Amino acid sequence: MNSLFAAKAGKPPPENAAPAAAPNGAPQTPGGDAGANTFMDQLTANPLFTGGIGLILLTGAAQLARKSVTTAATHLRRQMLVTLEIPSTDRSYDWFLHWMSTHQQTQQQQSLLNLPTPAPRTLSSLISRLQPQPRKLAVETKVTQHSSGSFTTDFSLLPGTGRHLINYRGTFLRVERERDAKRVDLQRGTPWEVLTITTLFSARHVFPLLLKEAQELAVRLEEGKTIIYTAWSTEWKPFGKPRRKRGLASVVLARGVKERIVGDVKSFLRSAQWYYDRGIPYRRGYLLYGPPGTGKSSFIQALAGELDYSICLLNLSERGLTDDRLNHLLTKLPERSIALLEDVDAAFGNRRTQSDEDGYQGANVTFSGLLNALDGVASSEERIVIMTTNHPERLDEALVRPGRVDVRAEIGYATVEVVEEMWERFYGRDSIGVEVPAAKTVAIGEAEAEAEVQMEKGELDIEEEIERRKACKKEFVKRLTELGAFKGEGWGIITAALQGLFVYFKGDPERAVLEAEALIPQGVKGEKN
Known part of the structure; x- marks a missing residue:
C-alpha cells in the first residue's frame, strides 16, 4: 500500500522492491536486454548462420595463408636467386x-662421342x-x-x-x-x-x-683480322665478316712515304699525356691524295692491321646524313678504330637538285658541319681521321688546314723503285717453284716452258733462273722508261694495273716484259700512236 502510494506520488520505489513483471511473465531488464539475448540465442542456434560464419573464417584464413606463402616464396626467391x-x-x-x-x-x-667415363661418385x-x-x-x-x-x-x-x-x-x-x-x-x-x-x-x-x-x-x-664498320643510323655496325689483316709489306709505295705515315701514327698513339699536359686536342688528321688505283685504300687497310685497329667507313654523300648525325658518329667511334672519309672532294661538288625524278637532294651534311665535326667545340678527341681524294686541288683550304689535316702524303704513280720491288715480290727468288704454273692460265714463251719442265725434273739451276729473271726485270724497267712512264708528264703507271699484269702472267716474267705497253692508259697510248 505504501509502495503504491509512493509510486503515485512520483517517488522512486524502495531499493528492495521487486521489478515489475513483463506481460508474458518474463522479468524485464534495463534497455531491452531480454530481446537482445533472445535474438542472439536464435542466431547462434541457427545452423545456417554458424555454417556461413565458419565458411567465411576458413576462406579468409586460406587466402591469408596463400598470400603469406606467396610473399614468403617471393622473398625467398629474391634472397636465393x-x-x-x-x-x-x-x-x-x-x-x-x-x-x-x-x-x-x-x-x-x-x-655424340659417347666416351666411356667412370660413374659419378658425388652429386x-x-x-x-x-x-x-x-x-x-x-x-x-x-x-x-x-x-x-x-x-x-x-x-x-x-x-x-x-x-x-x-x-x-x-x-x-x-x-x-x-x-x-x-x-x-x-x-x-x-x-x-x-x-x-x-x-x-x-x-x-x-x-x-x-x-x-x-x-x-x-x-x-x-x-688476326680487321673489322670494317659502316654507319647505321646513329651507330656503327660491322660490315660483313672481319677481313684478314693485310701486312704493311704487301703495300709498295714510293720510298719513305709508308715509313713516314706509320711512324707519325705510332708516335701520336704514344703521346696522349703530352697532348693533355699542353691542352692540345688529342686527335690526328691525315690526307692521302693521288690518282685512283695507286694504293691509298690498300695502305689504310694495312695500317689498320699493323696497329690492330678497326676501320669505320663514312660516306659524306650518304642519303640522310646530317651535320648532327655526322658529329655524333665521329664522337662515338668504336674503340681502337680509324675513321675513313673517302673521296672528300666529291662530297659537296656532285649534288643533284630537287628537280630529279626521285626528288633527292643529296646528303644534308654541310661543309661547315664537316669542319665543326673535325675540329669544332663539340668534336671528340682520342681519334684518328684519314681522308682520301683523287683531286687535292679541289679541296678548300679551310678543310686541309693544320688541326684538321696534320699530315699530307701523296700516293702517286709507281716509281722505278716501286716497279722493281713489286717485280721481286712476284718474280723474285722466293717465288721460284711456288707460283701457279703460267701454262694453266695463258700461253707462255718457249724458254719459260722449258724452265718449267726442268723444274719438274729437278734439273733447273736456281741461280741461273734468278739471273734470267733479273735480266727480265732490267728489260721491263727499260721498256717502261722508253714509254715515258717515269717522266711525270701527267700520266704514269698505277700499282693496281702493275699488280694485275703480274698476277695474269704468273711465273712468266718474259711475257710480262712483252706486255709492258699494256700499262699505258688508252688516252696516252693513242697520242703516242
Whole structure:
C-alpha cells in the first residue's frame, strides 16, 4: 500500500522492491536486454548462420595463408636467386649469344662421342654431366660478296626467343630471351630484345666468368683480322665478316712515304699525356691524295692491321646524313678504330637538285658541319681521321688546314723503285717453284716452258733462273722508261694495273716484259700512236 502510494506520488520505489513483471511473465531488464539475448540465442542456434560464419573464417584464413606463402616464396626467391640483364644495345649481347651457341654445340659434340667415363661418385659430378639441349633456335644468316663477284653464305644457329637452360661449370643457368615488337633497337633496326640470366645467389660468381669467356671467344674469332664498320643510323655496325689483316709489306709505295705515315701514327698513339699536359686536342688528321688505283685504300687497310685497329667507313654523300648525325658518329667511334672519309672532294661538288625524278637532294651534311665535326667545340678527341681524294686541288683550304689535316702524303704513280720491288715480290727468288704454273692460265714463251719442265725434273739451276729473271726485270724497267712512264708528264703507271699484269702472267716474267705497253692508259697510248 505504501509502495503504491509512493509510486503515485512520483517517488522512486524502495531499493528492495521487486521489478515489475513483463506481460508474458518474463522479468524485464534495463534497455531491452531480454530481446537482445533472445535474438542472439536464435542466431547462434541457427545452423545456417554458424555454417556461413565458419565458411567465411576458413576462406579468409586460406587466402591469408596463400598470400603469406606467396610473399614468403617471393622473398625467398629474391634472397636465393640473382638475375643479370643484357639489353640488345649492349655490346656483350652478341658476344653472349654466340658464346651460348658455341657452348651448346660443344655439349652436343661431347654427347655424340659417347666416351666411356667412370660413374659419378658425388652429386656435384652428376650435376656437371647433365647437359640440357636447346629446344628453341634462331638462324643468323651472313652473306659476303667477294671481289670476284661470288657470294658466300654462312648460317649460325643462335638461341631463339623463350627460355633456355644451360649447365656452366656445374651451375645451372636459366636464360630467357625476350623480344618487344613495339620497341625498335635503333642500332640494329630490329625489335628490342633483352637477355635475362638467372641462377642461385650463391653462384653469382659465374656471371663475370661467362662474360669474360664470351668476350675472349669474340676476340679469338676476330684475331688476326680487321673489322670494317659502316654507319647505321646513329651507330656503327660491322660490315660483313672481319677481313684478314693485310701486312704493311704487301703495300709498295714510293720510298719513305709508308715509313713516314706509320711512324707519325705510332708516335701520336704514344703521346696522349703530352697532348693533355699542353691542352692540345688529342686527335690526328691525315690526307692521302693521288690518282685512283695507286694504293691509298690498300695502305689504310694495312695500317689498320699493323696497329690492330678497326676501320669505320663514312660516306659524306650518304642519303640522310646530317651535320648532327655526322658529329655524333665521329664522337662515338668504336674503340681502337680509324675513321675513313673517302673521296672528300666529291662530297659537296656532285649534288643533284630537287628537280630529279626521285626528288633527292643529296646528303644534308654541310661543309661547315664537316669542319665543326673535325675540329669544332663539340668534336671528340682520342681519334684518328684519314681522308682520301683523287683531286687535292679541289679541296678548300679551310678543310686541309693544320688541326684538321696534320699530315699530307701523296700516293702517286709507281716509281722505278716501286716497279722493281713489286717485280721481286712476284718474280723474285722466293717465288721460284711456288707460283701457279703460267701454262694453266695463258700461253707462255718457249724458254719459260722449258724452265718449267726442268723444274719438274729437278734439273733447273736456281741461280741461273734468278739471273734470267733479273735480266727480265732490267728489260721491263727499260721498256717502261722508253714509254715515258717515269717522266711525270701527267700520266704514269698505277700499282693496281702493275699488280694485275703480274698476277695474269704468273711465273712468266718474259711475257710480262712483252706486255709492258699494256700499262699505258688508252688516252696516252693513242697520242703516242
